[in-house]
Amino acid sequence: MKKKRIFAVFISLLLCLATASPAFAQTITVDEGKDGVYSGDILMTQNMRYDFDPLKYFDPDHLEDLDMDKDFYESWEATGIPGATGNDGQVIPANTVETAAEEITQAKALVENSEDTAQASLEAQAQAATVPYKVGDTRTFTSSTHVTGAPFEAKCIAVGDHTTFWLDTENKGGFATEDTILGLKDKIDTEIYQHLTTSFGNSDSIDVDGDGKVAFVFYPMPNPHLGGHFTSDDLLSNKMDMLNINSAATMDGETYGESLGMGISTHEWQHLINYAQTGGGELLTPPDESYTYSETWLNETFAQNAVAVCGVSGDVPNVQLTAYNTYVDAYNTTVPMVFSGLYVPQGRVDTAGTGAYINWYLFGRYLASQTEGLEGGGDEIYKTILNTNRETRKSPVSDEQISLGTCDKEAVTDALTKMGYMGEGTQVKDFDALIRNYTLANFFQQKDGIYSFGDNLGNFSLSQAARPTITSAVDAPQKLIGAGAATFTKIENGSITVDKAAAGEHIRHLGITINYDGVTAEGYSPVDGAMTVDKGTPVTLSTTDTGVTLRYTTDGTAPTAETGMVYEEPITVDQDMTIKAITADAYGTSDVAAFSYKVKTEAPAGTGEGTITDKNAEGANPTGSGKNVGTGITGTQAQTLLAAAALLLLATGGCILIRKRVKK
Incomplete structure (x- = not known):
């Protein structure tokens, strides 16, 4: 049988913005359980199967029957959650038949070159001998993703120190004009180049045309949501280390702009560097000849994070966010993300093949955050992983023996172990625990610690990314698909027993x-179980928990997540009362906090009428403790005034009194 092979093709889809969301300040603790019993508020159930074989059912004599996703969708495993009646694993995402046919077509296009394409490939290789390229040069390119499907001509429109830029001379349907590309050139050639080589390495070992530069070839592709791709086939067919960029790519109908162009170009450049650093891998080859030094899921993780490293993540992650959310809403699980070899389920708008790009971006940001401060950590973690298991192997483009690294689960494990982050007695014991911790960080979004992204999310936030809801045990999935997908179940009464045997x-x-x-009350300082305050005192409640609702009662009952008044302003204490308050969110509630208040007792007020016990002839000289009629002066006050008047008369000779009497 003629050997057929499919080289990995890495794609970048379009981009979208997200808004900020608060971190989850509440702390969480985990219980790994014993004999199937788990304690806490929530049960997380996760399927850690990663080893999918896309060729498990491959028949080389019937390529038309190939279903690249068959093994993946047969990987549903029973959760063992007692009484679960949810998803039984029989629901397959839409468009299975149609997309399987598309995959077959794409496979054939990649492994079977037409005579025209073969001839054009020879011409392209001959033209490569004319390097170095200069502005105005034209040459023929071949690509199965060109809008016409035929060979096309492109012109060199810019040359930098590290890059060249080419534009399809017909530019059919393209939005990326020559001016647009020239606007990207300087930043790509300087800043982007510097950041990528620092964090990922260089691609000098696959400079097949010998010009010392990477070529960015812009041409229109049929799908406007395909940003671009790198394929190692170009190293042979076009004899050029090049990136294919879709000049007709759009984002929500907008024309090709700087943010879109920078994001796509940066993402794809990492793929080319990754191939140069690892040698890549092949998918459709006899088992004894197949090899994989760069697993697609991790390669895409690196490419998604290249945009963050280079500071161009304003429009990244991309429109796979819609697919990501669709998947979560449909299955109420997290999106699968870790796959073996070059395999990733493709072609469906609501599967991990599209939605996983969000996971890959976030997982890369998680790695950078968790290793910040460690040697080789932070944004250097990607190069550290690539360099951990380097060895001398045959170059992917020649017979030369060169130093190549790996980009796979083993490299992640070995790198984190050497850095002191992974292993017994460290932050995380193994790769499964790393994926578990990342899932918890994605779900709870802690401010710091092992369940946190820190400040490493770039311009992306999780506010628009869907999260599974916490279901009751009866509504939990009966089966869960692999690749790290997880679901969350409410634990009633503090513990749950799962059927581990099932x-x-x-x-x-x-x-x-x-x-x-929980809740605190400003200035609360009880004595003998209560705090004495003036009538009408306002009580201000507060909490450091984030993303919660604060509820309270004043009738002695305890509030719940659904009952009690929602706290919006200070509570006025008009009578003796006990305020009971909690914080509540989708995950649970805090302990009930109680604040007891007693209102101060006021002295009895007077009647407002004096009691007359002795009147003179005119009735103008009352005595006693009541108020003096018509004056409002008490008896004791009147006596004091009279005494003072007598002293004054002695001192003045009675002039004032005499004068008053005279006037009468």
Whole structure:
């Protein structure tokens, strides 16, 4: 049988913005369980199967029957959650038949070159001998993703120190004009180049045309949501280390702009560097000849994070966010993300093949955050992983023996272990625990610690990314698909017992307890169980928990997540009362905080009428403790005034009194 092969083709889809969301300040603790019993508030169930074989059902004599995703969608495993009646694993995302046919067509296009394409490839290789290129040069390119499907001519419109830029001379349907590309050139050739080589390495080993530069070839592709791609086939067919960029790419109908162009170009450049650093891998080859030094899921993780490293993540991650959210809403699980070799489920708008790009971006940001401060960590973690298991192997473009690294789960494990982050007695014990911790960080979004992204999300936030809801045990999935997908179940009465014997081989459970800070009352200082205050005193409640609702009662009952008044302003204390308050969110509630208040007792007020016990002839000289009629002066006050008047008369000779009497 003629050997057929499919080289990995890495794509970048379009981009979208997200808005800020608060971090989850509440702390969480986990319980790995014993004998199937897990304690806490929530049970996380996760399927840790990663080893998918896209060729498990491959028949070389019937290529038309190839379904690249068959093994993946047969990987549903029982969760073992008692009484679960949710998803049974039989629901397959839409468009299976149609997309399987598309995959077959794409496979054939990649492995079977037409005579025209073969001839054009020879011409392209001959033209490569004319390097170095200069502005105004033209040459023929071949690409199965060109809008016409035929060879096309492109003109060199810019040459930098590290890059060349080419534009399809016909530019059919393209939005990326020559001016637009020239606007990208300087930043790509300087800043982007510097950041990429620092964090990922260079691609000098696959400079097949010998010009010392990477070529960016802009031409229109049929799908406007395909930003571009790198394929190692170009190293042979076009004899050029080049990136294919879709000049007709759009974002929500907008024309090709700087943010879109920078994001796509940066993403694809990492793929080319990754191939140069690892040698890539092949998918459709006899088992004894197949090799993979760069797993697609991790390669895409690096490419998604290249835009953050280079500071052009304003429009990244991309429109796969819609697919990501669609998947979460449909299955109420997280999106699968870790796959073996070059395999990733493709072609469906609501599957991991599209939605996983969000996971890959976030996972790369998580790695950078968690290793910040460690040697080789932070944004250097990607190069550290690539360099950890380097060895001398045959170059992917020649017979030369060169130093190549790996980009796979083993490289991640070995790198983190050497850095002191992974292993017994460290932050995380193994790769499964790393994926578990990342899932918890994605779900709870802690401000710091092992369940946090820190400040490493770039311009992206999680506010628009859907999260599974916490279901009751009866509504939980009966089966869960692999590649790290997880679901969350409410634990009633503090513990839950799962049927471990019935659970799948790769199913892992984890009990999660949420520790809320709860509610405090400003200035509360009780004595003998209560605080004495003036009538009408306002009581201000507060909490350091984030993303919560604060509820309270004043009738002695305890508030719940659904009952009690929502706190919006200070509570006025008009009578003796006990305020009971909690914080509540989708995950649970805090302990009830109680604040007891007593209103101060006021002295009895007077009657307002004096009691007359002795009157003179005119009735103008009352005595006693009541108020003096018509004066409002008390008896004791009147006596004091009379005494003072007598002294004054002695001192003045009675002039004042005499004069008053005279006037009468």
